[in-house]
Amino acid sequence: MMTSREQEVVELIELLFFAYRDFVSDPDEILRDYGFGRAHHRIVHFVGRNPGIRVAELLDILRITKQSLGRVLKDLIESGHVEQREGDSDRRHRLLFLTEKGESLRRKLVGPQIERFSAALKASGPGSTGAYRDVLLHLVNPEDRKEVEARISRNLAMPVLD
Amino acid sequence: MMTSREQEVVELIELLFFAYRDFVSDPDEILRDYGFGRAHHRIVHFVGRNPGIRVAELLDILRITKQSLGRVLKDLIESGHVEQREGDSDRRHRLLFLTEKGESLRRKLVGPQIERFSAALKASGPGSTGAYRDVLLHLVNPEDRKEVEARISRNLAMPVLD
DNA sequence: AAAAATATGTCAGCATTGTTGACATATTTT
DNA sequence: AAAATATGTCAACAATGCTGACATATTTTT
Numbered sequence: 001m002m003t004s005r006e007q008e009v010v011e012l013i014e015l016l017f018f019a020y021r022d023f024v025s026d027p028d029e030i031l032r033d034y035g036f037g038r039a040h041h042r043i044v045h046f047v048g049r050n051p052g053i054r055v056a057e058l059l060d061i062l063r064i065t066k067q068s069l070g071r072v073l074k075d076l077i078e079s080g081h082v083e084q085r086e087g088d089s090d091r092r093h094r095l096l097f098l099t100e101k102g103e104s105l106r107r108k109l110v111g112p113q114i115e116r117f118s119a120a121l122k123a124s125g126p127g128s129t130g131a132y133r134d135v136l137l138h139l140v141n142p143e144d145r146k147e148v149e150a151r152i153s154r155n156l157a158m159p160v161l162d
Numbered sequence: 163m164m165t166s167r168e169q170e171v172v173e174l175i176e177l178l179f180f181a182y183r184d185f186v187s188d189p190d191e192i193l194r195d196y197g198f199g200r201a202h203h204r205i206v207h208f209v210g211r212n213p214g215i216r217v218a219e220l221l222d223i224l225r226i227t228k229q230s231l232g233r234v235l236k237d238l239i240e241s242g243h244v245e246q247r248e249g250d251s252d253r254r255h256r257l258l259f260l261t262e263k264g265e266s267l268r269r270k271l272v273g274p275q276i277e278r279f280s281a282a283l284k285a286s287g288p289g290s291t292g293a294y295r296d297v298l299l300h301l302v303n304p305e306d307r308k309e310v311e312a313r314i315s316r317n318l319a320m321p322v323l324d
Numbered sequence: 325a326a327a328a329a330t331a332t333g334t335c336a337g338c339a340t341t342g343t344t345g346a347c348a349t350a351t352t353t354t
Numbered sequence: 355a356a357a358a359t360a361t362g363t364c365a366a367c368a369a370t371g372c373t374g375a376c377a378t379a380t381t382t383t384t
Contacts, residue, residue, distance in 0.1 A: 217362095350362105
């Protein structure tokens with residue numbers, strides 16, 4: 001059997017599924033025009049948000065194998081959306097950057113997602129942003145929480161250039 | 163360029179990714195012991211939560227083709243986790259139910275998810291449940307919102323049997 | 325300097341789960 | 355009787371995971 005408290009939680013579980021389902025649907029459509037998939041999107045997104053990220057870091061974010069990453073990353077390098085540079089301090093490192101072309105794609109993909117989110121936050125009560133943040137952050141594995149928190153807010157400190 | 167408001171929204175976007183990433187990781191491990199994947203999980207979950215659901219409804223929830231569903235559903239029927247009955251009013255319908263075995267698997271899979279969620283809600287401030295609900299529901303496509311709302315809360319009205 | 329460890333890349337094969345298109349069957353609606 | 359609907363199935367293919375093995379360059383340790 002199931003307590004009504006558990007029933008309530010299961011509703012939230014399903015809501016996460018439905019929200020995620022629709023949330024990724026906008027980029028999916030755009031990506032088709034480029035012959036890219038969701039895997040490409042993730043790379044474009046996280047490289048764009050973390051310029052100079054190392055391959056190993058990207059693997060840790062995505063939680064996939066280097067072989068899986070390699071195949072898709074190769075597409076993006078060959079198409080001129082991503083470029084690699086040697087690390088300064090450690091020349092084994094391959095630092096990843098978006099080209100202008102890549103940055104343009106990133107913005108195109110994130111646009112509808114920002115719109116959808118802004119509308120959702122507007123439609124929800126004030127303070128909903130904080131609560132959303134609290135809950136979602138605590139869904140992340142405890143041992144990863146600090147890193148995730150640092151990663152998502154990293155760019156706030158960056159000067160906003162034009 | 164990007165306004166700081168947009169920066170904030172992008173953080174929430176990434177948080178959705180990280181939360182989802184870790185949230186599905188618990189069931190994934192369990193499923194491996196059964197030789198099942200995420201696709202099986204989704205079916206077990208939604209059939210369990212919507213006993214007697216029709217194939218077409220399930221397709222609409224999952225947003226996949228009947229061929230994709232068919233392959234995975236076949237596994238679950240052959241393994242004795244799901245059973246089909248003819249519709250009463252319309253005998254073309256195939257109504258889906260979990261067997262006891264299937265219900266047992268469903269509970270096993272949802273257990274860690276309930277735990278993770280309960281802990282997250284506890285750690286977040288009071289009222290965070292409602293805000294989470296508000297935001298996530300508004301991430302769902304407007305035209306699907308009503309249906310999703312009805313679907314997730316459908317079972318609250320059901321008598322809780324033992 | 326030599327050995328070990330690290331970061332990355334690559335080849336090959338395979339599994340899961342998504343897709344399209346075509347067609348078959350049973351049943352219900354028109 | 356004809357058309358529409360719900361489901362199932364076959365075949366081919368695409369995207370994106372995986373494992374295992376091995377190669378190269380570079381840095382760290384001994």
